[in-house]
Amino acid sequence: MLFSRLSACALALATALPAFAAQVEVHDPVMAKEGSRYYLFSTGPGITFYSSSDMKSWKPEGRVFAGEPTWARKAAPSFDGHIWAPDIYHHNGKYYLYYSVSGFGKNTSGIGVTTNTTLDPRSPNYNWEDQGMVLQSIPGRDLWNAIDSHVMDDEQGTPWMAFGSFWSGLKLVKLDASRTKLAEPQEWHTIARRERPAFTPDLHGGAAQIEAPFIMRKNGRYYLFASWDLCCKGKDSTYKVVVGRAKAITGPYLDREGVDMAKGGGSLVIQGDRDWKALGHNSAYTFDGKDVMVLHAYESADQYKQKLKVLEMKWDKDGWPTVDQADLNRYQSVRLP
Numbered sequence: 001m002l003f004s005r006l007s008a009c010a011l012a013l014a015t016a017l018p019a020f021a022a023q024v025e026v027h028d029p030v031m032a033k034e035g036s037r038y039y040l041f042s043t044g045p046g047i048t049f050y051s052s053s054d055m056k057s058w059k060p061e062g063r064v065f066a067g068e069p070t071w072a073r074k075a076a077p078s079f080d081g082h083i084w085a086p087d088i089y090h091h092n093g094k095y096y097l098y099y100s101v102s103g104f105g106k107n108t109s110g111i112g113v114t115t116n117t118t119l120d121p122r123s124p125n126y127n128w129e130d131q132g133m134v135l136q137s138i139p140g141r142d143l144w145n146a147i148d149s150h151v152m153d154d155e156q157g158t159p160w161m162a163f164g165s166f167w168s169g170l171k172l173v174k175l176d177a178s179r180t181k182l183a184e185p186q187e188w189h190t191i192a193r194r195e196r197p198a199f200t201p202d203l204h205g206g207a208a209q210i211e212a213p214f215i216m217r218k219n220g221r222y223y224l225f226a227s228w229d230l231c232c233k234g235k236d237s238t239y240k241v242v243v244g245r246a247k248a249i250t251g252p253y254l255d256r257e258g259v260d261m262a263k264g265g266g267s268l269v270i271q272g273d274r275d276w277k278a279l280g281h282n283s284a285y286t287f288d289g290k291d292v293m294v295l296h297a298y299e300s301a302d303q304y305k306q307k308l309k310v311l312e313m314k315w316d317k318d319g320w321p322t323v324d325q326a327d328l329n330r331y332q333s334v335r336l337p
Contacts, residue, residue, distance in 0.1 A: 075110030166205030169193025
């Protein structure tokens with residue numbers, strides 16, 4: 001009898017306690033809101049994505065690409081199905097999902113775009129239509145890398161694409177009205193870079209460790225976020241987020257000390273600590289009047305696996321973005337079944 005009562009109590013307790021909840025594991029996260037749901041896209045085979053009603057509990061929604069972009073192996077012969085660094089953008093009732101393919105550590109890279117009228121995979125109108133390659137980098141021809149794209153409109157409604165990783169830094173190029181091709185005549189700008197050591201072979205990225213541009217317009221200024229140093233090194237990762245701001249989307253982007261990001265400037269926003277490493281490849285949004293920074297971080301207590309972080313972003317008295325380091329532990333995503 002006592003055993004039966006104890007068993008019943010144990011069963012009731014186990015039923016009352018929630019099952020262990022896995023966190024969302026992502027690299028290079030970007031987000032959009034359609035209706036009452038948020039959609040999260042990240043680097044991975046076919047581009048993995050999730051949906052949520054609260055930015056905390058996330059339902060896996062599968063992949064954007066069932067196969068692979070038809071042009072991917074032409075731009076990156078070593079392409080293995082792993083699609084990098086998506087960016088989600090909305091214009092005139094259409095969603096544009098920009099993405100990258102590349103050989104790891106090489107600038108055999110290309111940026112493509114696929115479009116849809118909805119992000120809801122249960123909608124009868126849900127259908128991604130790949131528009132092909134927008135931009136390509138070719139070793140020996142280009143001293144820049146066509147990955148890590150981000151697209152936004154300037155105050156006149158002109159679309160621009162920021163992109164880049166290592167080599168000669170972050171670039172900005174004007175797009176045409178279709179948002180799927182470069183505008184002609186072409187207009188290019190270097191918006192951020194770090195010193196590239198002399199005599200570095202052109203085929204190597206070198207030690208100019210900068211990538212992942214993301215531009216946010218706030219209070220009449222453009223804020224350029226970038227990631228410095230090294231991700232993907234486990235406990236030795238040094239990834240961090242820096243920022244500069246400009247009056248025009250083309251720059252110059254100056255940091256807190258007035259140093260141009262195109263000349264090595266950049267003010268620290270957030271970096272790793274004992275619990276979290278490799279903070280970076282961020283995006284930034286205003287949802288329902290609240291500004292948030294979305295990024296990935298490696299959890300020290302979980303063998304440095306990459307985890308989603310959504311941090312409230314505030315602005316100091318001088319108009320610079322700030323996030324609370326303690327929010328790294330306060331925010332914990334839940335991956336739903």
